[in-house]
Amino acid sequence: xxxxxxxxxxxxxxxxxxxxxxxxxxxxxxxxxxxxxxxxxxxxxxxxxxxxxxxxxxxxxxxxxxxxxxxxxxxxxxxxxxxxxxxxxxxxxxxxxxxxxxxxxxxxxxxxxxxxxxxxxxxxxxxxxxxxxxxxxxxxxxxxxxxxxxxxxxxxxxxxxxxxxxxxxxxxxxxxxxxxxxxxxxxxxxxxxxxxxxxxxxxxxxxxxxxxxxxxxxxxxxxxxxxxxxxxxxxxxxxxxxxxxxxxxxxxxxxxxxxxxxxxxxxxxxxxxxxxxxxxxxxxxxxxxxxxxxxxxxxxxxxxxxxxxxx
Ligand code: PMP
Numbered sequence: 368x369x370x371x372x373x374x375x376x377x378x379x380x381x382x383x384x385x386x387x388x389x390x391x392x393x394x395x396x397x398x399x400x401x402x403x404x405x406x407x408x409x410x411x412x413x414x415x416x417x418x419x420x421x422x423x424x425x426x427x428x429x430x431x432x433x434x435x436x437x438x439x440x441x442x443x444x445x446x447x448x449x450x451x452x453x454x455x456x457x458x459x460x461x462x463x464x465x466x467x468x469x470x471x472x473x474x475x476x477x478x479x480x481x482x483x484x485x486x487x488x489x490x491x492x493x494x495x496x497x498x499x500x501x502x503x504x505x506x507x508x509x510x511x512x513x514x515x516x517x518x519x520x521x522x523x524x525x526x527x528x529x530x531x532x533x534x535x536x537x538x539x540x541x542x543x544x545x546x547x548x549x550x551x552x553x554x555x556x557x558x559x560x561x562x563x564x565x566x567x568x569x570x571x572x573x574x575x576x577x578x579x580x581x582x583x584x585x586x587x588x589x590x591x592x593x594x595x596x597x598x599x600x601x602x603x604x605x606x607x608x609x610x611x612x613x614x615x616x617x618x619x620x621x622x623x624x625x626x627x628x629x630x631x632x633x634x635x636x637x638x639x640x641x642x643x644x645x646x647x648x649x650x651x652x653x654x655x656x657x658x659x660x661x662x663x664x665x666x667x668x669x670x671x672x673x674x675x676x677x678x
Contacts, residue, residue: 393473406464406622409459439483455671459489469485504632527559546618554577554610
């Protein structure tokens with residue numbers, strides 16, 4: 368990893384190497400933090416970096432802090448300013464992945480509600496190879512954490528232990544990605560991604576009560592599918608065998624964007640190539656996120672203010 372020059376910690380933009388927390392802090396000891404991953408899309412034509420759906424990310428971030436009973440939440444406006452300042456300080460002229468984290472700092476124990484620290488980091492992030500070529504998925508033997516154990520709806524650092532176990536197993540067994548079932552044996556999600564399939568021209572995705580994070584990309588895909596392809600999404604329980612019957616499968620998330628799945632458990636999905644609905648969604652999503660398609664202007668927050676073209 369090539370580190371950028373600056374990070375943000377507790378109100379200040381500081382050199383990357385100085386962004387540290389103590390080993391005795393609850394975030395280090397127990398993973399007591401919540402976070403958001405937000406993409407900034409670089410548009411070469413207008414020389415602008417657009418934060419994608421930052422308001423929706425900050426809304427979920429506020430919910431995560433509330434559900435974790437953190438004693439203080441930093442206001443959304445202040446956070447947007449800090450993200451913008453950090454991107455400007457690093458003079459990014461490329462697509463970036465921004466990580467925003469609220470965490471329990473200090474020397475408290477498990478139930479400590481503060482002091483709440485805030486960290487922001489941003490790193491260049493390219494589109495993955497799998498999102499172009501397609502990914503090989505398997506059904507994990509790890510189960511997705513249920514809502515009354517460790518709610519997947521809260522984007523808590525400690526939840527990612529579950530995702531990590533699944534991801535490590537998938538990689539060791541030669542797959543690109545793991546799909547996790549929930550405690551009822553229905554499809555939940557992948558580590559950091561939601562899953563969709565296409566059956567008989569219809570988009571289908573596990574409903575919000577299947578132990579998934581309420582993903583912003585998932586919501587975007589549902590909306591763009593309806594608006595641009597005239598395809599509605601059914602949100603319901605999904606059986607694992609439906610993934611084998613499906614004509615198309617893909618997963619989506621801020622980091623993964625929209626990534627086609629070409630096999631599940633080594634069984635070919637559709638004709639083994641990214642399908643037409645998935646490909647169209649990838650193109651529409653990218654065009655809107657980069658601002659090449661100027662629809663949904665409110666989804667894009669420009670970082671730089673000194674270009675001729677900035678909206
Ligand atoms: N599920 C989990 C567990 C995630 O961590 C993420 C990434 N934030 C997603 C789904 C996708 O969510 P989003 O589209 O909001 O990035």
